[in-house]
Amino acid sequence: MTAYDPGRLVPMTTHVPAYAAPAAHAPLERTTVPRRAVGEHDVLIEIKYAGICHSDIHQARDGWGEGIFPMVPGHEIAGVVAETGSGVTKFRVGDRVGVGCFVDSCRTCEHCLRGMEQYCERGATGTYNDHGKDGEPTYGGYSTHVVVDENYTLRIPEGIALDEAAPLLCAGITLYSPLVHWNAGPGKKVAIVGLGGLGHMGVKIAHALGAEVTVLSQSLKKQEDGLRLGADHFHATADPATFETLAGTFDLVVSTVSAPLDLSAYLSLVKTDGALVNVGAPEEPVSLNLFSLINGRRTLAGSMIGSIAETQEMLDFCAAHGLGAEIEVIPADRINEAYERVLASDVRYRFVIDTSTI
Template sequence: MSSVRAYTATSPTAPLTPGTIERREVGPHDVLIDIAYAGVCHSDIHTVRGDWGRVPYPLTVGHEIAGVVAHVGSEVTRHRVGDRVGVGCMVDSCRECVNCRAGVEQYCLRGFTDTYNGTDRDGSVTQGGYSEQIVVDEHFVLRLPESIPFERAAPLLCAGITTYSPLRTWKAGPGTRVAVVGMGGLGHMAVKIAHALGAEVTVLSQSLKKREDGLRFGADHYHATSDPDTFTRLAGTFDLIVNTVSASIDMDAYLDLLALDGTLVSVGAPPEPVPVTLFTLFENRRSFAGSKIGGIDQTQEMLDFCAEHDIAPEVEVIGADQVNDAWERVMASDVRYRFVIDVATLREPATA
């Protein structure tokens, strides 16, 4: 075991504080990563605040991790010391069930191991990327393309794959009309990726304040959902709607925007149940679905796709001692579009 510096949550209401966490020794198939940058995801906040269930404090969150391989186990074949690598939302799975064998480890029938707040192989609680180092099985370590800077690569490991996976699964591309609900960390990536796939892209955002950004990222159209006429004008329009917001919305109103055989996929997860009227699904033979990140192979595919198409998140780099302010700004939707922690600042004295 080794101790590394980290920012840690001690309760659902207390601010994150600097401290240390323990990392397991590097096993034969493990990779030790010096973390360079860690993205701030809304899921980090939901988890710490107990929105999604019980939390074993103290807990270090962060599942958008970019860094460099510092050491490899004796039987590692996928990575070498010095490689640019990343870690996303999962660090293990059974690798034996039908879903794991199909390359969709995120749907492991025994449950995959979350990067944080999961149960590690030794029974301990997994700790995330707001820290100096992490030890991960080589199978769950991704190769980062050279053309994507570390700070912009980190959010791809969650925001990127979370939006890429449903766009690929429901075949967004030329001739398809895709709507993206929300223009935050997930939404702006959905716009960029859907545009690169060749779809006609519409942003559905509460207001028009990010319209210029949306069009610059590749949206063809941009509408305010606070205007009731939007839902009337766009009824029956879209083949695919990707809902990226984690707040409750009137799902029936958005389902009404689907064309024949259209699908609404939610990747945002509000803490409370969202009602859906079945009769809304009956019209136009609509579907309502959910999607959870992506498998390891698809995540690597996404990284390579983003490198090929010059796609990367818009980020604001912060010091570790700014993370509590950043969380407040995330909750206030005051970020364009992803905070990323410069982990080198963990080695510096806190100033706030």
């Protein structure tokens, strides 16, 4: 795909088809966006599938602050290597690969040197809605191709279909990281709040880790799904009796919801020395009665995706346990419809764009 200046044989930027939001709250539309030339340590990826994350909607609608437009969302990318730079050693043409929520970091701060690039002190470079080190905007996976440094590219094992693998690059690692960090496993009682794009992967992964898993959902309408995905128990949070019955039950509660919760109520479900970990990011501030923490020496925490190494570990874990996302594959011309359905909780459990339709 690389284009060259015929006079100098210097690689030039190439434009590729994409779907972009031209402005905040505007419907996404078909367009083209620039991709940089393949550098020495870059891989050109032919994108096959791109997941639709709730984060895409937040950012395309300025829910988390002012965005960079036109915006091509998408940080759940699965595809195949189409070209490699001269210095690439990790991948070859034809390899199955993925890209998650960031495509670069400073590489020199304490966190980067410790292999925790997601917490880069200077800020990891987002796959979209950000600026790269060259000062140019980054564009995400709702497109046909992307160029990424090999060090920020993941290998997708053969045991996972590419369409089911795409959501693992955000939803999978967003749940895997806190579950592993807070030692979910045999003998531990884990609750997943919300059974959506994030939560359904939390249930699958926590079950595979060996924990006793409970789903806490607003109603019981997804109970059958929750049990099928690996939950041992399912409770409706709209019923006040749930909080009385389950008080002090869980070693770990992971909240995946992107709306403000009554944190004190959910902390009451946590055992002494247990933790309530938030991976959902509401647009509005939340409040907390600190006695909810003091009583029981409980921890209120947050977690954000994972490092490149941990994301690769998650992909290998999912392949070994036969885990993929529950998906609905759609053509690109249904992206705007899919956004509205996500907001209405009308998807089980992740939309994935077939990028051949862009």
